[in-house]
Amino acid sequence: MINSNNELYLTSESEDRPHTPSYLRPPVAGRAQSGSCSEPSLPQSRSVEFDLSPVPISPTRPKSPWGRFDPYNNNEDQDKEYVGFATLPNQVHRKSVKKGFDFTLMVAGESGLGKSTLVNSLFLTDLYKDRKLLNAEERITQTVEITKHTVDIEEKGVKLKLTIVDTPGFGDAVNNTECWKSVADYIDQQFEQYFRDESGLNRKNIQDNRVHCCLYFISPFGHGLRPLDVEFMKALHEKVNIVPILAKADTLTPTEVKKKKIKIREEIEQYGIKIYQFPDCDSDEDEDFKQQDHQLKESIPFAVIGSNTVVEAKGKRVRGRLYPWGIVEVENSAHCDFVKLRNMLVRTHMQDLKDVTRETHYENYRAHCIQNMTRMVVKERNRNKLTRESGTDFPLPVVPGVGDETEKLIREKDEEVRHADQQPDSHHHYDHEHESEHYSAHHEPSESESNAGTHTDQRDLSDEAL
Numbered sequence: 001m002i003n004s005n006n007e008l009y010l011t012s013e014s015e016d017r018p019h020t021p022s023y024l025r026p027p028v029a030g031r032a033q034s035g036s037c038s039e040p041s042l043p044q045s046r047s048v049e050f051d052l053s054p055v056p057i058s059p060t061r062p063k064s065p066w067g068r069f070d071p072y073n074n075n076e077d078q079d080k081e082y083v084g085f086a087t088l089p090n091q092v093h094r095k096s097v098k099k100g101f102d103f104t105l106m107v108a109g110e111s112g113l114g115k116s117t118l119v120n121s122l123f124l125t126d127l128y129k130d131r132k133l134l135n136a137e138e139r140i141t142q143t144v145e146i147t148k149h150t151v152d153i154e155e156k157g158v159k160l161k162l163t164i165v166d167t168p169g170f171g172d173a174v175n176n177t178e179c180w181k182s183v184a185d186y187i188d189q190q191f192e193q194y195f196r197d198e199s200g201l202n203r204k205n206i207q208d209n210r211v212h213c214c215l216y217f218i219s220p221f222g223h224g225l226r227p228l229d230v231e232f233m234k235a236l237h238e239k240v241n242i243v244p245i246l247a248k249a250d251t252l253t254p255t256e257v258k259k260k261k262i263k264i265r266e267e268i269e270q271y272g273i274k275i276y277q278f279p280d281c282d283s284d285e286d287e288d289f290k291q292q293d294h295q296l297k298e299s300i301p302f303a304v305i306g307s308n309t310v311v312e313a314k315g316k317r318v319r320g321r322l323y324p325w326g327i328v329e330v331e332n333s334a335h336c337d338f339v340k341l342r343n344m345l346v347r348t349h350m351q352d353l354k355d356v357t358r359e360t361h362y363e364n365y366r367a368h369c370i371q372n373m374t375r376m377v378v379k380e381r382n383r384n385k386l387t388r389e390s391g392t393d394f395p396l397p398v399v400p401g402v403g404d405e406t407e408k409l410i411r412e413k414d415e416e417v418r419h420a421d422q423q424p425d426s427h428h429h430y431d432h433e434h435e436s437e438h439y440s441a442h443h444e445p446s447e448s449e450s451n452a453g454t455h456t457d458q459r460d461l462s463d464e465a466l
């Protein structure tokens with residue numbers, strides 16, 4: 001049965017999913033395998049002269065569709081009995097690859113700190129071809145803009161939809177008070193959109209634009225953090241994963257880099273800024289892994305160098321910056337933390353950044369919204385109760401999680417109304433029915449009502465509600 005299920009699955013797979021890279025596609029059971037999926041060490045069939053496909057070692061074990069990716073495909077396991085669920089990770093892996101991945105990265109910090117150059121260096125793209133730079137006069141009154149660039153990149157059959165959110169104009173104006181606000185609003189808007197889509201009908205095709213990580217660029221020329229840096233990070237640390245970056249590290253000597261990093265880490269601590277925390281590694285991890293993890297944590301803020309040009313260094317063409325006194329190589333870990341940052345962002349922590357966004361930042365936002373919506377309903381109910389007492393309104397539904405006192409009062413009032421209705425001489429019967437109709441029509445959440453409930457500005461309403 002397992003075998004036939006697999007065969008069915010594979011048939012539809014090969015027809016419906018033509019783009020899945022072959023190395024991730026389980027081989028069709030019973031057919032000859034292509035070179036990459038066959039296991040060269042397995043014995044060849046003795047009975048069929050031209051059949052070069054490997055046969056399972058154990059005759060009782062159906063041939064696995066996972067070929068060399070089959071977790072049971074070793075000599076030791078051949079005679080044991082298994083249900084087969086160790087292939088579950090393969091199935092998840094395969095589905096995710098088919099679906100593709102997405103990641104939204106925000107870059108923030110004063111202009112000229114090398115944000116665009118670093119993004120191009122990180123993802124080997126040229127995302128800023130059409131960028132228009134403003135002159136000093138234009139920048140005096142400039143407000144912070146939010147721009148979005150999306151690129152689809154593919155490597156070894158794995159697709160990544162990368163969105164870069166940039167914040168041109170941040171810190172550029174003469175007065176930069178609250179210039180972090182539009183960035184915070186943007187992040188909230190993405191949460192709000194997701195919250196609405198999630199509560200809507202078409203949940204299957206939700207476009208997730210939530211910001212998963214914010215690289216915050218710190219100037220190498222100051223003495224640690226500037227007030228604007230502190231303000232920005234404090235305003236955003238509960239909305240997004242902040243990863244601090246020490247920009248243009250080639251302008252500093254190694255000793256200066258070291259001192260600046262310590263100072264910035266101390267200030268982050270001192271001001272209570274909660275930057276993205278790398279998850280602790282398990283105690284049973286090997287020493288190498290623990291060492292790498294320690295180094296990664298010590299690298300904060302990542303001292304980076306960016307470059308859009310390829311230069312020749314020691315006979316090799318590398319991304320770097322050419323100076324009269326030598327070359328700085330972007331990908332040389334003796335020169336900067338670029339590789340560490342890229343590995344962290346792409347190879348090791350991309351999924352964790354997404355998980356923290358979903359489980360912590362978005363959850364906080366969502367809980368806040370629901371709380372505000374509940375408060376609004378209570379407020380509305382209290383208002384209606386008052387109107388009803390003056391003889392013109394109708395009963396309200398019970399909303400879970402609202403204050404006990406209010407709940408009790410409303411129930412008592414509803415009871416009174418019901419009691420009055422049941423009296424044979426009640427002459428309000430018609431009116432009450434009429435009121436109920438009016439109520440349900442009135443309480444179909446209108447577009448504006450539900451929008452209002454999910455909008456962050458509604459926070460202001462919350463405290464006066466009860």
Ligand code: GDP
Pocket residue numbers: 110111112113114115116117118247248249250251304305306307
């Ligand atoms: P953005 O405004 O933050 O996006 O900064 P840009 O990426 O446009 O870079 C501003 C200037 O700094 C350009 O002249 C870049 O060539 C230069 N630049 C970018 N990265 C570095 C770096 O790592 N070191 C040095 N020394 N200059 C850099």
